[in-house]
Amino acid sequence: MLENQNDALIIAGKEFHSRLIVGTGKYETLEVMRQAHQASGTELVTVAVRRVDLSDRSQQSLLSCIDRDRIMLLPNTAGCYTAEEAIRYARLGREAGLSNWVKLEVIGDEKTLFPDNQELILATRTLVQEGFVVLPYTNDDPVVCKKLEEVGAAAVMPLGAPIGSGLGIQNPNNIRIILEQAKVPVIVDAGVGTASDAAIAMELGVDGVLMNTGIASAQDPVRMARAMKLAVECGRLAYRAGRIPKKLYAAASSPLEGMLV
Amino acid sequence: MPETDQIEITLNGESRQVPANCTVQKLVEGLKLPSGQVAVEVNRSIARRSSWPQTCIQDGDSIEIVHFVGGG
Numbered sequence: 001m002l003e004n005q006n007d008a009l010i011i012a013g014k015e016f017h018s019r020l021i022v023g024t025g026k027y028e029t030l031e032v033m034r035q036a037h038q039a040s041g042t043e044l045v046t047v048a049v050r051r052v053d054l055s056d057r058s059q060q061s062l063l064s065c066i067d068r069d070r071i072m073l074l075p076n077t078a079g080c081y082t083a084e085e086a087i088r089y090a091r092l093g094r095e096a097g098l099s100n101w102v103k104l105e106v107i108g109d110e111k112t113l114f115p116d117n118q119e120l121i122l123a124t125r126t127l128v129q130e131g132f133v134v135l136p137y138t139n140d141d142p143v144v145c146k147k148l149e150e151v152g153a154a155a156v157m158p159l160g161a162p163i164g165s166g167l168g169i170q171n172p173n174n175i176r177i178i179l180e181q182a183k184v185p186v187i188v189d190a191g192v193g194t195a196s197d198a199a200i201a202m203e204l205g206v207d208g209v210l211m212n213t214g215i216a217s218a219q220d221p222v223r224m225a226r227a228m229k230l231a232v233e234c235g236r237l238a239y240r241a242g243r244i245p246k247k248l249y250a251a252a253s254s255p256l257e258g259m260l261v
Numbered sequence: 262m263p264e265t266d267q268i269e270i271t272l273n274g275e276s277r278q279v280p281a282n283c284t285v286q287k288l289v290e291g292l293k294l295p296s297g298q299v300a301v302e303v304n305r306s307i308a309r310r311s312s313w314p315q316t317c318i319q320d321g322d323s324i325e326i327v328h329f330v331g332g333g
Contacts, residue, residue, distance in 0.1 A: 023331070023332060023333030024329075024330075024331040024332060024333075025330075025331040025332045025333045026331065026333070027331065033331070046332055046333055047329040047330065047331070047332055048329065048330050048331065048332025048333075049300075049327050049328075049329060049330075050327060050328070050330045051273045051274070051325065051326070051327055052273065052292075052294060052299060052326045052327060052328050054272065054273055054275075054292065054326075057293075061295065061298065061328075062328075062329050062330055062331055063298055063329060073329065075329065076332050076333070078332050078333065088302075088305070091307050092300045092302065092307065092325075092327050093300070093329075094300075095300035095301075095307050095309065095310070096298065096299060096300035096327060096328060096329060097329065163333070164333075190333075210333075211333075212332075212333030213333065
């Protein structure tokens with residue numbers, strides 16, 4: 001295996017130099033979104049697929065505010081509650097964006113937005129067979145992540161906490177187990193509230209972090225985008241550097257020899 | 262047959278009249294949509310962009326036109 005010298009994130013053979021994937025929802029204006037994307041250094045952003053509003057054509061197009069020379073689009077299937085529905089949205093997304101990548105979401109519960117894993121696995125299998133690069137959003141459940149990988153997911157994206165909750169990584173031990181067994185990239189998707197949450201995820205050794213609300217709904221989204229960029233980089237560096245083991249008692253940093261008597 | 266013959270379709274959930282000889286291509290152009298940024302479904306099947314000029318719209322067709330919006 002060639003050494004990955006620049007420490008790129010590689011998903012389905014495509015190289016990304018940023019390990020931060022961000023959303024395009026909830027921004028107050030598209031200009032703020034554009035600036036936040038720039039500050040985040042992201043190379044992959046999620047978008048949703050919806051009906052064109054034929055009665056109100058005054059809205060500025062989302063795509064005109066995404067630097068597509070630098071940023072790849074990742075259509076999602078947000079809002080879908082069955083495999084059938086998610087597959088339909090994925091196909092529409094592929095047609096609209098001319099890319100076969102999809103962030104697959106099949107929601108199972110309105111209040112928690114937790115995924116319906118049975119439907120998710122089914123949809124992943126079908127879409128992989130149709131040639132999609134499937135990045136499924138899932139629970140922090142090692143068994144489900146393994147099954148998703150078995151049916152051909154290009155990455156697994158366990159949640160850190162519920163979507164938009166900003167609670168941070170609720171179950172680092174599950175993420176550790178998922179990492180231990182995964183042969184595809186592991187991206188923590190959802191739940192990141194502030195920079196330290198992103199750093200903690202990266203320090204666990206995950207390959208990337210995906211977030212939307214944490215940046216878009218911050219008081220200053222552009223500043224938070226930069227904070228997240230740095231946090232992801234910091235966490236990654238610390239993971240690669242290898243932290244010291246935790247100990248209960250002190251270990252002096254200064255020599256005991258040469259003390260005055 | 263006069264060119265003004267109209268058929269009725271359901272477009273994004275609402276009924277709408279279009280000329281009887283309308284293709285998907287003409288529909289998208291008529292709506293002044295950026296063709297490179299939308300996807301079209303006719304009766305729940307994707308109409309590939311390359312097939313738009315040949316895809317004739319029939320009376321009673323259900324058509325969806327979607328695009329990308331902000332999401333996470």
